[in-house]
Amino acid sequence: MSKLRIRVDQDKCQGHARCKSLAPELFELDEYGNAHEVGDGTVPAGLEDKAWLAQTNCPEIAIEVTEE
């Protein structure tokens, strides 16, 4: 499987926190509850499904998943 990378668009994120709930290993929240990706957004092997799950449940379509 190719390597995935995630990125949260800070202009779109409204802090629904669905990503943090579905994929806590991949997302962090700031003091206002807005999300950003952990580290450089590289998805560790085995967590690909969670990355897609977070992407497909974000109401603001703020999460980009790219295949490298």
Added chain:
Amino acid sequence: MSDSPSASYLPEHPPVSDWVHDFDHTDPVWTDDPFPIWETLRAASPVVHTERFLGCYMPTTYQAVKEIAYDTEHFSSRRVIVRDIRPEITARAPPITSDPPEHKPAKQVLLPPFTPDAMKRLEPRVRAICNELIDEFIADDHCDAAARYTKHIPVRAIAHMLGIPEKDGDLFIKWIHQILELGIKNEDELMNGVREMTGYFVAHLEQRKLEPGDDLISQLLRAKGPGGQPLTDEHVLGSLRLLLIAGIDTTWSAIGSSLWHLAKTPADRERLIAEPAMIPTAIEEFLRAYSPVTMAREVMKETTISGCPVKAGNMVLLSFPAANRDPAMFPDADKVVIDRKENRHAAFGLGIHRCVGSNLARMEMQVAIEEWLKRIPDFRLDPAGKVTWSEGTVRGPRQLPVLFGNNA
């Protein structure tokens, strides 16, 4: 409730016969079962209009709801309830009634106390509240789950956060009924509710200034607004009004609808008991299928939504619940699929006005359902009773008679 003869009742609404051109979200048919009505409206147009409420549009598709929610230039939040009249705006409730640029700083102040981490700290108290409530009726083998359970959980949780006595919850319930239900058609009830609530909070504000604590009222008094100045008392009072109005019957409704669904769907109940880890996913589906909250906007400038012209001076009934039933967005939109994998529902709104209490509501729903299922795994609707639904802006069961234990 006050039934004062001097109350300025607005005229009763005539029954609706043409939903597409004359819709009315306070009609008893809508209150009882809005879903087929939304289907009819959606089939007619992405945006429909009624002359009622001094002129009001309703977007019927997810796409049209989203376009309006994201467009703060043409649509203002200064009025967030569709009513028969449009009195002068006096009691603001920032940030829900704020537009840019005032909105962001007003919202930033409220966000930190409602993060998922903050809710984790509150969770043990909510779990205890649920069990205290269940203790009161479990031996009876029947109860009205709305009156005895779902109603009290959010009230007590918010009271706990604000550092005020949980027993004052009954007052909150009264004010909310006056403001959100009776107030749509009765201005006196609305004003009385707002006045009493404000008086109550002024007293607490003064007390916290003398003896600050860790509660949310004290946090708001310590918070800095734009420009580094403390928030004015009026701003703090407005935000407290908002937390109470927005935080109580909404979640009460959401927990109630979830229990209503589980009472009449044994297969879903059994699955959640066997796989409790699935409860959060099921909660998202209950939020989608039975979204409690409909918001409103006021059209400030003429524009076009999903190809339909909308004119200034009209209100907009911003139905997130109808958006969440749009089959173009959700396959099998009218089915409750408790393990739905892809679920971008808009129950907490879209765009800058995303519900500030969404993490609180989710935690309360999850805990309330978990604790209920642990102690009352087998229950059903009481065939001798009647489920009734709230009218207006927030939809949920107000009577939910269920049987369990030896009656199950």
